[in-house]
Amino acid sequence: MRTIAIINQKGGCGKTTTAINLSALLARQGRRTLLIDLDPQSHCAVGMGIPEQRVDMDIGDAMLAAGNKPIDSARLLWKPMRHLDLAPSRMRLAGLEAPRGMLSALPDKERRVSEVINSLGGGYDIICIDCAPSIGLLTYNALVAADVVLIPVETSFFSLQGATRQVNTVKTLARKLGIHRPVWILPTIHDDGNPVARDLLAELHRRFGERVIPVVIRRDTHLREAASFGQAIVDYAPASSGCADYTRLAEWVITHWQVHGQVDAAIAESMASLTEADAPAEPEGYESPQAAAANGAAPQGAPWQQGQAAPAASAVGNEPKPLSRAEDVARRAQMLRRIALGRQDSPAQSPGEPIAPAALSPLGTTTPADTAPRVPAVAIVAANPATPRMLGAHETNQGTLFVQPISVGSNVAVCGTFNNWSPTQHTMRANHEAGVYEVCLRLPPGKHHYRILVDGVWSADPYNDICEFNPFGEPNSVVLVGQQSPVSGAGAIPRTSSPSAEGVGQP
DSSP: OEEEEEOOSSTTSSHHHHHHHHHHHHHHTTOOEEEEEEOTTOHHHHHTTOOGGGOOSOHHHHHHHTTTSOOOHHHHOEEEETTEEEEOOOGGGGGTTSTTSTTTTSTTGGGHHHHHHHHHOSOOSEEEEEEOSSOSHHHHHHHHHOSEEEEEEESSHHHHHHHHHHHHHHHHHHHHHTOOOOEEEEEESBOTTOHHHHHHHHHHHHHHGGGBOSOOOBOOHHHHHHHHTTOOHHHHOTTSHHHHHHHHHHHHHHHHTTOOOOOOHHHHHHHHHIIIIISOOOOTTOOOHHHHHHTTOOOTTOSSOTTSOOOOOOOTTSOOOOOSHHHHHHHHHHHHHHHHTTSSOOOOOOTTOOOEEOEEOTTOOEEOOOSSOEEOOOOOOOSSTTSGGGSEEEEBSSSEEEEEEGGGOSOEEEEEGGGTTOSSTTBOEEETTTTEEEEEEEOOSEEEEEEEEETTEEEOOTTOOOEEEOTTSOEEEEEEESSSOOBSOGGGSOOSSOOOOEESSOO
């Protein structure tokens, strides 16, 4: 039996998504799998369609009972699919590891999850533990119970900067507990069409070397949709890239960590059909890290030149060195975004250092430009110089003004906490003179989460820098009402007719 602790203090890195879908794919391949949710937010239950109000015994109750009285597995475990059991959590789990919580008073407080696993018997081939995005007694318990540690790392600048600290934290905790746990890195939420993401993936391989799992989980909206429907990706969208990636991860785990089990013939035939026929083709030019290594090539996007030896991986225990090309590209991308939003003057361009932004459609798809290093930029389609700094969400004298470029699509709406995420209540109006869609809403003071719905596709507002992650690990845009000085004028954008602000939640 193998036990995997899935840990990362950073939210939004695909940790719970990995826990759910890796467990589901392992179970689909015939491995008897147990998923333990040690996150008080109970996202594993939500992501598998189990309502929290129906959970009458959670993993916290089992941790307190282990060693003192028998655990009622019929009450504790849920079976969302064949070969997969879930030990869910509830919000009350957060109180167990508090300084005066019931768990902290126990003499073997770091070994309670191990006791639960022993009490449930040895009927599992593999156990996955989804940890909370924090370090405390619950994480200690996961480390003690686990054989290996899996750290999902999004291929973004800030996630990469924190990856080495996260590895060092895990190693420090393991030493404190008197144990040794091998650590593996899983690249997640990867956008292979983004040159910054490709460079950051290459940097991840340079820093951690062979400790990076040779499977990349690409960004796929089907993963978020599957969680919202309470399904694993293999049930919701078996032909999606997300399912193909997690299938490869499950196969790597089974092979590399020697996870044995009785595989049903029907399941094996079904999975073979999925991986060979139904799985989507790789994007053009995509080459997995293991294939690149076999061919003697550097990982895709690597900053070194072909024919030169790749730099040796830095020791995991050392502080990462500053990025070279990847850091420079990320900073330039941020600068260009601020310029596009009208918040910063255009920088002086040094001779020999041209900034060549990629041509972006409003939805973020790139088009080839030239061979120079490219960085993302915000595409703005507007007839008036005042328009760029008005894109996004702004508090005005008439209400909160939401503005998007008219080129994004044919049907644009604002959905948020203020309208119960309705896709039809606040459709944005086209202002052809200004080249934008717009809607002005009277929102009550406070913080409001929202997303933009463009032709049926949900996304965060690309023109708003303020975001917070929702329970599914995706960013929601945030607008603060009554906490900043109003912008004068909804009149900053010329209109064919002056719109009146729509009241939200008004009698």
